[in-house]
Amino acid sequence: MTITQLKYVLAVAEHQNFTKAAEKTFVTQPTLSMQIQKLEDELDILIFDRSKKPIELTEIGKKIVNQARNIVNEADRMQDVVDQQKGFIGGEFKLGIIPTIMPTLLPMFLRTFTKRHPKVQLKIEELTTDEIISKINDNHLDAAIAATPLYQEKIKERALYYEPFVGYIPAAHRLADKKEIQTSDLDIDDILLLEDGHCFRDGVVNLCKSSKLNGDQSFQLQSGSFETLIKLSNEGLGMTLLPYLHTQELQEEQKKNLRYFVKPHPSREVSLIYSTSELKLQIINALYDTIAGVVRGAIAFQDVEIISPTKKSS
């Protein structure tokens, strides 16, 4: 049994196809066939059921793949150990960010980070929370930024900052005259929220503490940007809630419609999250330090109240 063989098994298990897996691992397909057969011979079991199309894992194959992942993860961490000792921070690093955080946070730290750690090749991808969870678990992401807590056993969370919610209330709205608002003012049927999969929504739903989980609003929103929400809100379709950092980029005209919550400000916890296997921990640490550093100045609320996404099935 070699680490290479195990990597081949993982590749085939992932792509359910020898040919594709061969491309991804930069070897020819016969190489994969032979090496995997060799491993199957050595363990004296069948890992793949090649009669199924597409190819499937056998029962024992699933366990083998799990264990293979353990081994390969530990093996990958060896380079980590060396890098840590050398103080080397570099290499490719895949970072996922949820849509409601991406546009505001990324510009704040990207320049600083790449300048500070020029040897790190950051690959950033906008993903939903569910996509992030699944990609962290199968090692397609090294880390991600999302609203927490996620209640995921295999994912570690390190809080970056607590971002307060701000009410966006157009002039015609019943709350428009208030200078400050509070949680009890809110009515779930009156608030425009983002589609499922944007974890921001979870926070808002919890915030409202509405008993109606499937509130019978007359419409359901499926597009995903705050700009849309603001325009709908201006059209008199209700108020909306914006994360604090997003409000900083509004035009003066729109800022007039903002209403802050009284303390303690309801907030979402935004965290850097990563697999408990803790690969590339130095880069994760460097990212954390950079982001926490730049955000520290931008958000200076106190007595923040944390709004948690509801527990999700992974």
Next chain:
Amino acid sequence: MTITQLKYVLAVAEHQNFTKAAEKTFVTQPTLSMQIQKLEDELDILIFDRSKKPIELTEIGKKIVNQARNIVNEADRMQDVVDQQKGFIGGEFKLGIIPTIMPTLLPMFLRTFTKRHPKVQLKIEELTTDEIISKINDNHLDAAIAATPLYQEKIKERALYYEPFVGYIPAAHRLADKKEIQTSDLDIDDILLLEDGHCFRDGVVNLCKSSKLNGDQSFQLQSGSFETLIKLSNEGLGMTLLPYLHTQELQEEQKKNLRYFVKPHPSREVSLIYSTSELKLQIINALYDTIAGVVRGAIAFQDVEIISPTKKSS
């Protein structure tokens, strides 16, 4: 980096000597030299400081060895996964047993176990608790039987049975007239105990709850068998305490000197212990089932009070 290279590194780290490590790994010494150099080149670090005699690990080398052990352990567990699926119970299995348990317990389960699992090659070694802890941690033992709890982070414990202590009180002793004894009757200066390293002693010391940890007895015992204790006791040097299973093998003459404790019987917890890496778990399970089965009949006390060994530095 290959698993083989990592095994070579572990062997050299263990024996602090390429030549010996080569013998143990069944290859020639140049093979080790070259493969380890290759790994060092690949990681671009030095694992061993070859200028020291005997050879030493560098700082980074220690971390490499730790990680190598993780990888090799995970790799070894692959066969475990397969064996478990096949229901196969076999192979070499190294079991340690502390001296105060060995002579009474081993005859009770050895025959049954080897009959039930003929493919398992049991290698049993009598070891002190400290030796057992260290050998489990570096994988020289697959499991052991000892008095617990041990408070070892990397060692799992599964209680096999609770063995009550029985007082052995010669006719001349002040307690000889009692039919039953209780904890409060005991005086630490009056009890003959085994040398350090026999975890049995820890239990007894706790039992007495004496404030004098270094009780100024006029003599200290360094020999290690209960037979010696019984003889010394007969000579009028004090009473002693015997584990229940041991008392079953005394001659009738000596059994007359036994005094049982009133309920709840003070006892020691005897457990099957093994590394949290859980290699060879099927054999461990099989051992547990066999031992717990044969002992269940032999010890039928209730309301047992557990006496814990004091926390030890590993």
Next chain:
DNA sequence: ATTTGCTATAGTTTTTATCAATAGTATTTG
């Protein structure tokens, strides 16, 4: 100065991994 007890290096052999080419085998399609 010589022996001892190591590890490293050189040169060779054996084993293994990989490749290109192609055969085999289902499944889909004209």
Next chain:
DNA sequence: CAAATACTATTGATAAAAACTATAGCAAAT
């Protein structure tokens, strides 16, 4: 139903590597 398609397995050749034997090199001990 034959041909094409989309796969995986097999074959035979080649390159890479791991292992061996023999020996050089280098300290510490005698």
